[in-house]
Structures are given as C-alpha cells and as structure tokens.
Amino acid sequence: MSSTNPNPKKAAVVGGGVIGGGWVARFLLNGWNVSVFDPDPQAERKIGEVIENARRSLPALYDRALPEEGILTFHNDMASTVADAAWIQESAPEQLALKHKILADIQAHAPKDCLIGSSTSGFKPSELQEESINPGQIVVAHPFNPVYLLPLIEVVPSKATDAAAVDAGCEILRSVGLKPLVVRKEIDAHIADRLLEAVWREGLWLVHDGVATTQEIDDAIRFGFGLRWAQMGLFETYRIAGGEAGMEHFIGQFGPALKWPWTKLMDVPELTPELTARIAQQSDDQSGHMTIRELERLRDDNLVGMMRALKKSGSGAGGTINDHEASLQNHGSIDHLPVTVDRQIPQSWTDYNGHMNEAHYVEISAQASDRFMELIGADAEYITAGSSYFTVENHVCYVQEITAGDRISVTTQLIKGEGKKLHLFHRLMMIDGQVAATVETMLLHVDLKTRRTSEPGGIVATNLAEIAVLHDRLAKPEQLGRAIG
Template identity: 60%
Template sequence: MSRVAAIIGGGVIGGGWAARFLLNGWDVRVFDPDPEATRKIGEVLANARHALPMLYDVALPPEGKLSFHPTMSETVKGAEWIQESVPERLELKRKVFQTLQEHCDPSAIIGSSTSGFKPSELQGCATRPEQIVVTHPFNPVYLLPLIELVTTEKNPPALIVRARETLASLGQFPLHVRREIDAHIADRFLEAVWREALWLIRDGIATTEEIDNAIRYGFGLRWGQMGLFETYRIAGGEAGMRHFIDQFGPCLQWPWTKLMDVPELTDELAQMIADQSDAQSGHLTIRQLERKRDNNLIAMIRALRQQGNAAGRLINDHQATLLVPLADGPPIVSVRRVIPSDWTDYNGHMNEGRYGQIFSDAADAVMAHVGADADYIAGGLSYFTVENTIRFLAEAHAGERVRVETRVTQGEGKKLRCYHEMKRESDGEVLATSDQFMLHVDLKTRRSCDPRADVMARIETLAKLHKDA
C-alpha cells in the first residue's frame, strides 16, 4: 500500500514538495484554494519529471497517485506526512495547523516550509504541539536536497528520528537544527549576501548581472561542493584553519561590508534592480529559466556523483536504496533509467560514447546478478570486455526512459557473452544493440582464469535458460 503525503498550499514550494513525494512513489493529496493550482502544480511536475530522474542511473519507483481536494479535512485523511506551505503569516499558519489537527492522524508528522518562523511559534496554539516541526526546503525542492529540520523540546525523539528517516528516503538531506533561531541557518547567510548586494547596486558599484557573475564564476562553485569552512581551511594552506583565521581574522575589523545596516528599498532602488534584472534575463521566460537552472544542477550534481562528494554522494546513497533484484528472464532487464541531459551532444541526441556506458552498466548488472559483484572483484576476480559490437538503430534524447534487455548467449569456462537491446520504454523501439564478449580474469596476474564455481554455475544456468529466447 502506498504511503500518503498531504500538501497544504500548492505554490512553487508546495508543488516542489508534491513532486519530490510523488516521484518517490508516494500518493500525494493537495489542497490549495487557488483555481489555478492544478495548472501550476502540473507545470512544476513537468519540470520535476524531466529533471529528478536524470540524477540517477536506475529508475525511480513507480510514480504515486496525485489528487486534488476541496477541503483540508479531506486532504489529510490517511496522510502519514503533512507539509504546510502557505504564505508566511504566523496567524494564518496557526489557523491552518488547528484545522489540520482536528482531522489528521495524531501520529502524522506536520512539517512547515517556513523560512523564518521558529517551530515554537508555530506550536504556540496547537492542540498537539509535539506533532509540528519546521522542514524548510530550498527551491527547486525536487532537486536541491537540503531540508532544515528544526525542532523543539516538545517534539519526541522518536518523531524526530522518523522525520529524518522519511526525508532521507526521498533523497533529501535533513540538517537537524537543534536550537531554534529566526530564519534557521541557511537563510541567515542568504540574507547577509542579499543585504550586501543591495548596497552594491544602490551605490552603483555593480549590477545584478555582475553580482551574479561574481557568485557563479567564483565562490559559488567552491561552496557548491565544499561549503564555507572546508573552503577556508584550504585557503589557510598547510597550516590549516587556524592559520587562515590568524591571517584573515583582522579583516573583520575593516569597514568592508555593511552587513549591520540595510539600504532603504526606495521605489528608485527597487526599479533599478528590476530594470537590471530585466536586462540580464528578461529574454527568457520563467519556465525557460527553470529548465536552464535544472539542467545546470543536474550536470553539477552528476559530476559530484562521480567524485562521491556532497550532493553527489547523497544521490549515490539514495540510488542504492532504489536498486531492485534482477529476474533471470529471459531476458534480464539489466538497466532501467532516464537519459540525462549531459549525455546528449550538439546533434541533440545521446552521444555514441554513452551507448558504451549504458551497455557497460548492463554488463555490470549481469555480473552482480551471477555473484561477480563488488565483493567478488575486491577478492581479485572479475570479467573484462574483450570485444563489443554496438549497432546504433535510432536516436535517444534527454529525458527519454529506456531499458536494456540482456540475454546470456554464451557461458562456458572463462567465456561470458551477452546480447543487449536498448529499448525506449514508451513504445518498445530498439534504439541500439550490443554483442559483448567478456573473459574472466585474475586481477593480480591480469590473465584469464576460470570463475569461482558458484559464479560459473549461475552463468551456465542463465545461458541454458536464454538459449532459445
């Protein structure tokens, strides 16, 4: 039976939460009085369906069921998780919580997307304050993993553990803020940068585009993979963080910034910012900017996956939970995935080198299926590809769902031969084939040898099963 999430408020953030739950197999119920809510969430979902699966090398779970409901009472029925994303007005949020708690399961977790209010403020008039936590996300919720989980002493430890486990199961990173503070952690940094940016624009030092260039071509890249303190530790050289502080600490006394002062947002300054922003990005629609942002994030996070760092490591860990055991077939469905945007070339279709990648992944899946897995390889034995003939039959494009069907056509002694067919999921068309011949190898001598007996037995069984398929 599917798990159920209720989304209260279907704007950009609520829509992002709906997508994150839905694409991870949850049924999602939505309440939003906006008559345009269905359209707006549909557009967010379209972006999420394009983007999130591209981070992974396996298929996400089957999508859950999305439904819209006219009342909050009906929306929260049977919900295990309730996510509130209504406008940032404390009295409105408290009123919503009172209504929710009249109708929801007492064991449900109620998370608030608030970027500024403390959980104790939200719990103030609640019937069951222990049920309410802050779960502050970052846009786009369906791609960026950080969730600031802010709790109080009224939240039972078991509920906090359950909240963290649920968020992690969605591929998110729950940063537990144990002592509440206005604006939590991340937005306090963003506010500081925002204040300084306003001064730089007001004083004619920089435009909106120049400020964005300073971030995206400089420290933004460093922060995206290493954060603040690891970055500055490196800046301290071999002597480390203490040397950095000793060297650059005195700069804090210099009148560089105006962080403790805020420029008045006059109509003139607001218009100046708006005009500069229009000149910078006005040639693109919001949907086009969102797609550009999502594709950039996909490429960056996938690069971090290869290095096993930061958000990339999180995707790797989450992907491990999505793997499902293979069936013997025939055929073996060895790969199920979405073609990511960074696999396409200037012709707009998948680069030929990526066909080798996907068939290599198919072979790895077959190897693991017969017992030649990571532990087997660590023990000094593996299969090496000796010959691989790939035929390209049709184009594959970014965002398309594909599968690879594999048949073991030879399995005797040192030899393993697989025939792979890469097919488009939507219509079953064969996009490419691979006839791959492998030899079993001793990794110490780098010479061919017989596989372990249990592995050989599995291969022989599959070869016999697939012979007439």
C-alpha cells in the same frame, strides 16, 4: 498522473505554490500518493507546471528508474486531504496568524502520530506551535527551490517535539531522496537563510553604491567561490586554504580581516522605488532575453549535470543521490531475460543532432554488463578482492533515436560464459518494447593485480553455468556475430 498500482504511502500538501508544488512533485515521483489542499483556483495548473519540470529533471539524476508515480488528488476539505497521511507539509504564505489557523485545521483531522512539516523560512517551530492542541507534532521542514531537485531540508524541532518523531520524519524525507539537516537550536531563519541574508544584504549595498551590477555580482559568485561551495561549503574550503598548518592557522591569518571595514555591517539599504527599479532593470539586462520557464530549465539542466558529476565522488548532493539510488528496486525479467538496466535519459546525454549521443548507448550497455556481473557474483566485493571483467570488444547497432526523457530498459542474454570469456548480448528497449539498439559485447576475466586474464572464481563459474542452461534454450539474436560493411 494516474496509476493502476496505487501505493499505500500518502503525503498531504497544504498550500500549492512553487514550494508546495515542489513538495508534491518530490513525493509523487517517488511513488507516493499526494493529496493537495489549496483554495487558489489556479493551484492545479501551477502544480502541474512544477510536476512537468520535475518529470524532466528528477529522474535524470539517477541511473535507475524511480518507482511508478503515485496518484495526485485535489481536495476541497482538510479532512479528506490529511486523512491517513504519513507526511503532512504546510506551505502557506508567511503570516503567522494564517499558519496558526491552517495548522489548527490540519491537526483537527490529521493522524496523531504524523509529523506536520512547515515550509516556513521566517518562523521558529515554537512560534508555529503556539495555541496548538498537539505542539510536538509540528516541526519546521524548510526546503530549497527547486524542491524536486535540491536535497536540503532544514528540520527544526522545538523543545516540545518528540525526538523519536523527528527521527521517523527524517527517515521519510530520506526515502524520497532528501537530505534532512536537523537544526539543534531554534533560531530566526534557521541556518541557510541567515547566510543567504548576509550575502543578499551585501549585494544590495553593492548595487546601491554603484560598485557592481546584478550581473557582475552573479559573475563574482559563479565563476569563483560558487563552484567551491556547491561541493564543500565554507569551512571545508577554508580548511584547504589553511593548508597543512590547519584551521587554527587559517583563522589566525584571516581572522583579523573581519575587523576591517569590508562588509556593510551597520545598516540595510532602503529599498526605495528607485533602487528597486535599478535592480529590476539590471536584472532585465542580465537575464531578460530568457523567459522564467527557460531560466528554470537551464537551472535544472545545470543542477542535474553538476549533481551527476558529484555522484562520481559522492560529495554533497552526489552522496545523497547515490544513497537513494541504491535503495531503488531492481527489476524482474522480460521473456526470461534479466532486466539489467531501467532508467530515464538525462538532457545532458543528447547532442547537436537532438538525440542521445552514440557514446551513451555504450554507457548504458556498460551499466547492463555491470549489473549482469553482480548477478553472477562478480560484484563490488569480488572486485575489491582482486578480480574483474574487462570489455575487449563491442559491436553496437543503432536502431532507433533516443531522446531526453525516454525510459530505456535493457535485457541481457548470455551467449557464452566459459573460462575466461564472457560473451553477452544487450537489447536496449523503448518503453513500448521496441528495440532501440543492440550491443554485443565480449569481456575477459582479469586479475586486477597483474592486469592479465585469469579464470573466474568458483561461484561465478557456477552461476554462469546455471544461467547458460536457461539462456541456451533461447533463440540467438539475429545481430550476433555481425560485421560492418
């Protein structure tokens, strides 16, 4: 949690439960220094557990390394906590009087131009701003658990809030991979929790009336519409259901059902001890074979897997990750070779042998080839214009086992880059510099229209010739030209 290379970016987090800890992890793993104020003597342990989960999962979303972790500090006074902060986040319990007291304390010491976000799900910003010396500084910034993985932040300003300050705040949130959704009208529970509330209420009725157990309700969600909503939400899904006839047709067809007595409109089931015990028992039957920690890891592995799948299309959270990934820095060179990959290994890349599956070594070397192509000018624009390189042969030597969470970097040596041929040698290295694998690869330049080999463009050939001068001076890898057997 310490760093020899402190980052000037500083976030202050006031209140360090599961939500506050998630904010800490989100900023810290994105290279921010984070100062924490929480009177709970267990705060440091609890936040540490959240950070541990985050270190396992957040970097696994990306195919590039996140910045070096910031410095985490714990404070006993508000003044040192919030001094010089660029973002302040309050995550205290949901009691308005308590939040007023804390916000006043924060504002007494905070930089005047720093936005203060509140994690509240229950209060409107104008309520939080009551009695404030600088009401425009306070906004709702409502996150979703786990905050270190889920991108959504509902940002709710009031009329007192300066629009430019909101814009600047959203920019900060985006810079740590979040997706700010500015809610234009103050409303109880913002947007998402209103929808959640409606389902939660209906779910409680179904259990109360003995129609379904908690497991059956969860199954009704996750085997069906849950999968639709993770990518498109409600309205876009219904747009598709309406077909070519469109949304008006869909509403005309399904609107009348709203008047049918389907949902329990008028009432809330009383949460008697009996009903509470029934829900708890059903939940034990459903999930009691796993600890909360095991459930958290299962949830996080699934989230990472699904969000990585969405990166492919850029839908929803996948687009947020792609944007953030593009903003991550590329790295320099090691021993005069370009570093073409620097990344962490996701859980989902491991197999039944408990290590990274052989295919992902080639996934990494393919990423290294892609990056090398960018370096020589065969980039996305070049490919769109109609030319590319295709791999025709790979020779992989697996030297060391790689496990989930390992940080891997790759250097790429140009063996030969003349005419249609591009002959590369990738070294996959552990964080201590030891070689985990080598991939010798031969690519051919191709015309994407004819799908046949062709000569590369002038700038690519020139760049290759320049790099060849440098790399020809280096020793040839011992695995070069190796055959099996």
